[in-house]
Amino acid sequence: MIKLINISKKYVGSNIEVEALKKVSINVKNKQFISIVGASGCGKTTLLNILAGFDYPDSGMYLLDNEIVNQNTLKIQVGMVFQEFHLLPYLNVMENVCLPLYLKNKKVQADEVKRILNMVDLSNYGSFFPNQLSGGQRQRVAIARVLASQAKIILADEPTGALDKENSQNILKIFKQLQHQGLTIIMVTHDEHIALQSDYMIRMDKGRVVSERNLVSS
């Protein structure tokens, strides 16, 4: 479904040039739960940003369903979960969840939103504001927001990075549940224990993919 071929990306500062990605190629199948691990600065977030369409590769090819991607297809198909949740503080849970629908001028289906909130165990928190929620709850709101956007691919950048062990497990449980419902999940993490709970693990180092491991068969 997702195919990256020889993706390279450089960041050029005033005196320094950093090669964040060096000819990275990966394949992601439909309904797969993939984790990308590596030390800080290895290029995993850059890769995720390119996958989300937030950043552009200097060279290489990005194919989605065998077609070269453009911004519009990415906007429809891809949703991002951030490490720091990135909820808008002046919107309550319900409004944050519905934000992608408002922004895309889509009609809000109240039942569907309730179903999503129920799925992330936040059905009673619709009127709460982000500052009234715990870290785990905020991350679940962030996931609900992606679900409301009807994205088929969820990209998660260190989704458990700001959470304790119990909340991290809850988030992974939700991801697995979503995978079973047919969504593709690509998660970036520096925590190998978290990564081991995915189906497929890609290890990166210094801008390159150094190993790939199928965790389902192993």
Next chain:
Amino acid sequence: MKEIWFHRKQHYLNILANSVAIFLVLIVNVLSNTIVSNVSKQISSLGLDVTMLQVFDGSQLSEGWFDSWCQSRGIKTASVFYSVAYDDYNLVSCNAQLSEMFDFQFSDGQFFSVADDYYNDNVIVLGNKSHQKFGYPKVDQEVLIDGVSFKVAGIINSQDGNLFIDVDNTAFVPSKYHLRTRSRQISYYFVGKEEGLDKYLNDKNYVCVSQGQVSQATNTILSLVQKVLLFLAFVAVFVSFLGLINNTLSSLKERTFEIGVKKAFGASSRFIYLQFMLETMCVLLISTLISLLLMFLILFSLTKNSSFVIDYSNTFSILIRILLVGLICGLFPAYKASKVTVMAAIRNS
């Protein structure tokens, strides 16, 4: 609207500065318009064709000089006009024609006649307030001034004053009264309503001022003052709008996250652009409402006990111009905001 409310602290100073600046423009515009229109109204209440004449050397004048002077020049409607200020009223000696020229309306009686002017100088016509000061005498009753008794001929309805007379606070007596009782070393004035008086403007024996000229000169000076004040007020608006641009640009850094999140979830650059323009519009509208409220309050308190008629003409067009300039000032910050990328937001956060 929630976003605007959330970022309200960022806008407080903008709203304050804009309100003060817009208020300055509005108040300067309305006050100067009001002054211009009220002064013009005062001047024109007598008619722009009226000319005032000052004769330098009254000692040379005989009793019938004025009639001869008018007759020799073919002037039909004119009046001698001489005013003496008493403590609480003015005593004006004039000819019977003055009533016609000023178009006096009477609550009782009438102005003294031409015959009274010639043969009976002990009659008096009272303005509304001078009537009160003499103890509300009725027509044909007598009042005393400097030991001289005057029979009341008429009482004038309350009316606005003009450049020549505060009618309400004036008592009118025939012109002969002053010729007989006062020194001849006086300057006589008259106002005439006939065309052609302008030809005496250069006569070395007189100073002749036409109402039209006074009106024109006053309007020129007042409109110049108005333009200068408006210019200064517009500078204040411009400076406050520069502050608005600066403040919005500075706030962009802290709002990069919010813009980035919205873009990450599907907001287009156009959406962000319109959102910032909407915010600018809200700031401008709130500032405008505050400044209008302030203006009305101040104008109300200034004019509640006066007969001044406030002239709000062109207030609306000035407001539209201010709002347009404000919106133009909002274009650049909105453009900059629309160019914020998700990557910038991620790096910023």
